[in-house]
Amino acid sequence: MLTAWTQIFKRDLLIAFRRRSEIIHPLIFFVMVISLFPLAIGDDKVLLQKIAPAIIWVTALLATMLSLDNLFRSDFEDGSLEQMTLLKTPLSFLVTAKITAHWFITGLPLILITPLLAVLLYLPVDTISMLLLTLLLGTPTLSLIGAVGIALTVGLRQGGVILSLLILPLYIPVLIFATLALQNTEQGFSAEAQLAMMLAILVLAITLSPFAIAAALKVSLN
Amino acid sequence: MDALDFGKYNFYIWASYGITFVILIWNVVIPLLEKKKLLKAIKRRNYLNKNGSNETNSESKNENL
Amino acid sequence: MRLLASITRLYHQFASPPYFYRLSGLWLPYIMGLFALLFVAGLYGGLILAPVDYEQGEAYRIIYVHVPAAWMSLFIYMVMAITGGISLIWRLKLAEIVMISSAPIGASFTFLALVTGSIWGKPMWNTWWVWDARLTSELLLLFLYFGVMALYNAIEDKRTAARAVAILALVGVVNIPIIHYSVEWWNTLHQGPTITKFDKPSIHLSMLIPLLIMAVAFKLFYIGNLFMRVRTELLVREQKSKWVAKLLESNS
Numbered sequence: 001m002l003t004a005w006t007q008i009f010k011r012d013l014l015i016a017f018r019r020r021s022e023i024i025h026p027l028i029f030f031v032m033v034i035s036l037f038p039l040a041i042g043d044d045k046v047l048l049q050k051i052a053p054a055i056i057w058v059t060a061l062l063a064t065m066l067s068l069d070n071l072f073r074s075d076f077e078d079g080s081l082e083q084m085t086l087l088k089t090p091l092s093f094l095v096t097a098k099i100t101a102h103w104f105i106t107g108l109p110l111i112l113i114t115p116l117l118a119v120l121l122y123l124p125v126d127t128i129s130m131l132l133l134t135l136l137l138g139t140p141t142l143s144l145i146g147a148v149g150i151a152l153t154v155g156l157r158q159g160g161v162i163l164s165l166l167i168l169p170l171y172i173p174v175l176i177f178a179t180l181a182l183q184n185t186e187q188g189f190s191a192e193a194q195l196a197m198m199l200a201i202l203v204l205a206i207t208l209s210p211f212a213i214a215a216a217l218k219v220s221l222n
Numbered sequence: 223m224d225a226l227d228f229g230k231y232n233f234y235i236w237a238s239y240g241i242t243f244v245i246l247i248w249n250v251v252i253p254l255l256e257k258k259k260l261l262k263a264i265k266r267r268n269y270l271n272k273n274g275s276n277e278t279n280s281e282s283k284n285e286n287l
Numbered sequence: 288m289r290l291l292a293s294i295t296r297l298y299h300q301f302a303s304p305p306y307f308y309r310l311s312g313l314w315l316p317y318i319m320g321l322f323a324l325l326f327v328a329g330l331y332g333g334l335i336l337a338p339v340d341y342e343q344g345e346a347y348r349i350i351y352v353h354v355p356a357a358w359m360s361l362f363i364y365m366v367m368a369i370t371g372g373i374s375l376i377w378r379l380k381l382a383e384i385v386m387i388s389s390a391p392i393g394a395s396f397t398f399l400a401l402v403t404g405s406i407w408g409k410p411m412w413n414t415w416w417v418w419d420a421r422l423t424s425e426l427l428l429l430f431l432y433f434g435v436m437a438l439y440n441a442i443e444d445k446r447t448a449a450r451a452v453a454i455l456a457l458v459g460v461v462n463i464p465i466i467h468y469s470v471e472w473w474n475t476l477h478q479g480p481t482i483t484k485f486d487k488p489s490i491h492l493s494m495l496i497p498l499l500i501m502a503v504a505f506k507l508f509y510i511g512n513l514f515m516r517v518r519t520e521l522l523v524r525e526q527k528s529k530w531v532a533k534l535l536e537s538n539s
Contacts, residue, residue, distance in 0.1 A: 148458055152451050156441050165437050166455060169430035172423070173465070204461075212458050215375070219450045226334065228345035234410050235348055238403040239330075242352045245395050249512050257519040264526050264535065 004089040005097045012101035016070075026067040027109050033059045034117050045122045052121035053131055053182035060110055060135060061171055064142045065164060067106040068150040071098060072217070076154050082221055091217065092210035099147050099213075107139030130185040134178040137198040144205040144213075145170045151216035174201060302381045304521045305530040311514040318511040325504035332497030340494070349407040351497055355505040357400035360428060361463055363393035363509060367435070368460045371453030380524070381517075383449035386456065387439055388516035392509055394432035401425060412476060420469035421477040424462060431459040445524070 016022045037055050038048055075081040075098075085091050111132060118128045149167035153159035181194035228235050300306050333351035340347040367389045374382035404422070405415045416422065435452050442448035470479045490498075525531050 148454075152438060152455060153441075158441060162434075162437055162441050165430075166434045169427045169434065169462075170458070172427055176423070209458075212454055216451065216454050219447055219454065222444070222447045228348070231344060231346040231410055234346055234406050235334075238349045238352055238406050239334075241402055241406075242356070242399060245399050246508060249392060249395055249508075250515070253512070253515045253519055257515075257522070260519060260522055260526075261535070264522070264531070268532070268535070 001089050001093065004087060004094060008084075008094055008097040009101050012098055013104060015074075016101070016105045022067075022070050023105050023109060026063045026106050027113060029066060030059055030063040030110055031113065031117060033062070035120065038120065049122045049124070050186075052118065052123045053127065053186075054179055055121065056114060056117060056131065057134070057138075057175055057178050057182075060139065061142065061168075061175060063110065064106060064139065064146055065167060067102070068143075068146045068163065068167075069160070070105075071102050071147060071150050072154045076220070081217065085218060085221065090214070092214035095147065095151075095213045095217070096206075096210050099143050102147075103140050103143045107135075107143055110139060111135045127182060127185055130182055130191060133195065134181050134198065137195065137202055138174050138178050141174050141198070141202045141205045142171060144202075144209045145174075148209055148212045148216060151213045151220060153220075154217075155220040174198065177201070302379050304381070304525050304528075305534075307381060308518055308521050308530075308534075311518055315511060315514050318507055318514070322504050322507035322511055325500050325507065329497050329501035329504050332500060337494050337497055338491075343411060346407065346410045347494075349403055350494075351501050353400060353403040353407055354498060355502045356396045356403060357425070358502055359505050359509060360393060360397035360400050360425070361466060362506070363389050363396060364428065364432070364456075364460075364463060367393060368456045371456040374449055375453045375457075380446075383446065383453075384517050384520045384524070385513065387435075387449060387452060388513055388520060389509075390432055390435045390439070390452075392512050392516075394429060394436065396505070396509075397425065397429045397432060401429065417476045419475040419477055420473040421466065421475050424466040424469050427462055428466060431456075431462060434459075 034055055037051070041047060072081060075084070084094055087094070114132060114135060115128055118131060123131070146167055149163050149170075150159075152166065153163045156162060177194045177197045181191035181198070184191040184194065329351060333348055337348070339345055367386050370382045370386040370389070373379060374386060401422070404425075408417070409415055435455055438455055439445075439448045439452045442451055469475060470477055522531060
């Protein structure tokens with residue numbers, strides 16, 4: 001069972017490294033959209049500092065959503081997804097391999113590049129570390145919840161638009177807790193409660209979403 | 223009718239109850255219209271099926287002459 | 288053994304389209320009639336009989352449409368999620384139809400709750416909207432309903448669509464306890480629980496009774512409207528079957 005998981009994980013990473021654009025494009029989107037805000041607002045240090053966590057988090061949300069298409073589409077189209085459903089290993093377990101790989105390809109680079117972008121937005125250092133922590137707790141959840149959405153819409157023609165309609169409402173709690181944590185940190189209060197909630201949401205997502213994703217994939221493969 | 227005068231809150235109360243009425247009526251009317259459309263479409267299809275097959279029957283009879 | 292046999296028979300009967308169509312058709316006028324009665328009674332009790340509130344004046348009367356609408360928005364979503372689960376496990380066509388027919392009704396009540404709440408908020412808190420926990424999560428509920436309807440319309444084969452939508456509805460269920468407990472877990476502008484707490488409700492009886500009457504009236508409306516929509520959907524799906532043909536013949 002574990003060999004199937006690691007094989008799929010390694011395969012997805014290998015494919016992503018061969019098609020670097022899968023990794024680079026969402027990252028460039030992330031950088032460019034964040035840069036739009038100081039350009040639009042003007043060089044207002046105080047204002048930018050205030051809304052920087054919100055900008056970075058919303059853009060991270062959107063970048064993750066854009067990258068979700070890579071998760072299942074090529075496997076869906078060439079039949080490997082169907083093959084995966086026929087294996088002895090349960091599909092719900094195998095999709096976690098794909099999602100973990102997806103996080104390494106999109107979530108992790110996002111987190112690594114955030115400090116640079118935080119400088120563009122004049123964020124102070126202790127807020128940056130809290131920002132990274134919220135992203136670390138949040139982006140896996142975004143990948144997991146997003147996987148449910150893309151599993152439901154991968155076979156549809158207008159899948160992209162409907163995907164955002166389905167996923168963004170489910171993303172909102174993650175966004176709210178992350179930005180609350182950052183607001184608290186900026187004001188000097190403890191963000192423990194919000195981080196605990198983000199961790200709870202992550203644990204809930206890890207335990208429950210694989211089953212929803214597997215069920216949704218089987219529906220889409222019909 | 224004085225009992226229905228709510229002073230400065232008149233607009234708010236009547237707006238709320240008004241929207242309630244609209245939504246309830248909307249939810250009754252739309253399904254009724256859909257059902258009417260559906261029944262019309264089914265009847266039309268059944269009618270065409272019956273008359274369509276009548277025409278092909280008489281055509282084949284003419285050919286036999 | 289006979290009890291088990293009759294339960295199984297009831298189960299098969301109830302899930303059979305022509306039987307449900309006939310039964311719901313018989314009950315529909317009584318359900319809507321009772322709804323109309325209770326609705327008028329609730330309006331009378333709420334607008335005329337109930338006394339003026341010493342804190343909020345006459346404006347509080349919006350409660351008689353706002354709170355029942357909000358209760359329905361949650362209740363209908365739970366029905367949708369439960370019938371979704373049933374349709375996934377047992378693949379019952381009727382469960383699928385009940386699930387998807389509930390969505391627009393639930394969305395309507397959610398919209399109504401949000402709008403009446405907003406109208407109530409203006410004279411009370413001098414704002415049409417605030418992003419507190421309860422309003423935000425209720426707005427999220429509206430988005431979830433929209434997502435359900437959009438996904439169902441996007442998939443051509445309606446049985447597949449129902450399965451996909453059932454999964455989505457079940458995933459969104461986490462929002463329901465969030466909405467309900469939001470006023471307890473967070474500091475919100477929205478009022479805390481006064482009716483659904485388990486000790487004595489802190490609302491006066493003469494104000495409470497019209498509220499409960501309206502709540503029952505709205506539930507009846509939901510069931511009646513649901514029956515209307517389910518009957519039409521049954522006709523759509525079964526239009527080529529014999530029982531529909533017989534039905535149309537006996538009508539015309």
